[in-house]
Amino acid sequence: MIGVYILRRLAAGVVLLVTLSFLVFCLLNLSPGTPLQALLGTREASPELIASLNAQYHLNDPFLVQYGRWLADVCTLDLGQSITVQSEAPVGHVLAERVGLTLQLGGYAMVLILLVGLPLGMLAGIRRGRRADRAISTGATLAISAPAFVLAIVLLYVFGVALKWFPVYGTGTGFVERVAHLTLPAATLATVLSGILVRQTRAAMLTAMSQDYVTFARLRGLSPLRVLVRYALRNAALPVVTSLGLILIAALSSTVFIERVFSLPGLGTLLLSAVTDNDVPLVQGSVLVLGAAVILINLTVDLFTLALDPRTRFAVKDGA
Numbered sequence: 542m543i544g545v546y547i548l549r550r551l552a553a554g555v556v557l558l559v560t561l562s563f564l565v566f567c568l569l570n571l572s573p574g575t576p577l578q579a580l581l582g583t584r585e586a587s588p589e590l591i592a593s594l595n596a597q598y599h600l601n602d603p604f605l606v607q608y609g610r611w612l613a614d615v616c617t618l619d620l621g622q623s624i625t626v627q628s629e630a631p632v633g634h635v636l637a638e639r640v641g642l643t644l645q646l647g648g649y650a651m652v653l654i655l656l657v658g659l660p661l662g663m664l665a666g667i668r669r670g671r672r673a674d675r676a677i678s679t680g681a682t683l684a685i686s687a688p689a690f691v692l693a694i695v696l697l698y699v700f701g702v703a704l705k706w707f708p709v710y711g712t713g714t715g716f717v718e719r720v721a722h723l724t725l726p727a728a729t730l731a732t733v734l735s736g737i738l739v740r741q742t743r744a745a746m747l748t749a750m751s752q753d754y755v756t757f758a759r760l761r762g763l764s765p766l767r768v769l770v771r772y773a774l775r776n777a778a779l780p781v782v783t784s785l786g787l788i789l790i791a792a793l794s795s796t797v798f799i800e801r802v803f804s805l806p807g808l809g810t811l812l813l814s815a816v817t818d819n820d821v822p823l824v825q826g827s828v829l830v831l832g833a834a835v836i837l838i839n840l841t842v843d844l845f846t847l848a849l850d851p852r853t854r855f856a857v858k859d860g861a
Contacts, residue, residue: 543847550843554836558829559612565828566608569821611825620829621822625815632826636808640830642712643800643807646730647792649723653731654738654788659781661735662742663774669747677739684736689795693729693802700725710804726803730795734788741784745777752776779849786842790835 595601602610614621620632665677701709713722749755750773758768797809804810808827815823 547840547844550840554833554840557836558832561832562612562615562825562829563608565825566604566611566821569819569824570604572819611822615829620826623815623823624820625818625823632822635811635823636826636830639806639808639811642805643793643796643809645719646723646726646796646799646805646807647789649720649727650730650734650792651785651789653727654735654792655785657731658735658738659742662739662781663746663769665739665743666746666750666777667769669750674743678743681736681739681743684732685740687733689729689733690798690802692732693726693799696725696729697802712805723805726796726799726805729799730792733795734791737788737791738781738784742777742781745780746773749773749777779846782845782849783842786838789838793831793834 600607611621618633620636623630623632623635661677661681665674665681668674697709700706707725708722709725711722713719754776755768755772758772796807797812799805800807800809801813808830812824812827812831814820815827
């Protein structure tokens with residue numbers, strides 16, 4: 542039954558990706574400028590050159606024919622060729638060069654979010670109404686309210702320019718340098734998104750600590766640590782895991798702005814350059830990769846939910 546559920550989710554994900562790619566294709570077709578202008582660059586727009594480029598990239602074909610040709614190529618794992626960012630380079634190759642850095646940044650940010658958000662959220666839930674709870678809740682609200690790009694500029698100036706603790710741009714070579722270069726961007730993402738995890742964890746802990754099974758465990762004389770870990774935290778894990786999936790998706794989407802501020806050659810910077818230059822194949826490929834990542838993250842979260850809560854497994858079996 543679980544296998545049928547996974548297949549259904551993957552089929553729905555494919556339909557969603559096709560719909561998303563079609564909408565992006567429509568928006569690019571309606572946007573100012575044309576791929577032909579990007580292909581011409583500074584060259585003289587002679588009739589022969591224009592005719593050659595139109596024939597090579599099928600720019601004179603109807604809109605639906607262009608999209609159908611692109612979709613047919615995608616089914617054979619061919620994402621086309623970049624027009625401007627790396628002229629005539631395969632889109633798959635260009636994306637493979639950039640996606641690694643974005644994943645490293647997102648993973649680093651998630652580690653910081655977990656190290657900060659989970660303990661503070663648990664502490665706020667346990668100390669409800671006390672000074673620690675009020676301080677943590679206020680800090681979480683301020684973190685959520687802070688625009689990511691503004692916070693990035695502040696951290697860049699304070700810790701990169703003024704204090705010179707971290708590099709202000711580039712990626713570095715080797716593991717140690719890469720960590721140093723990604724610390725400020727990851728800290729920016731973690732500061733904004735950890736507030737969400739703090740609030741979700743606090744709410745889940747408040748709900749779990751007020752349940753009858755926690756009260757009965759305390760009456761049985763179990764230690765506070767055992768009550769917290771075995772009863773409260775275990776039952777609070779479900780909404781926390783769900784929120785972690787949303788936070789990871791938000792981290793990947795926020796890298797578009799963070800990479801631009803810190804001059805990181807990741808997928809976000811690549812997507813912005815492709816949109817500016819009207820590089821349709823590269824935009825389509827980038828959106829396809831990001832959309833697939835979101836779908837896989839949601840599916841992974843749902844599978845973790847099935848593993849954590851037996852009631853969800855019964856619901857899936859009934860639905861199947």
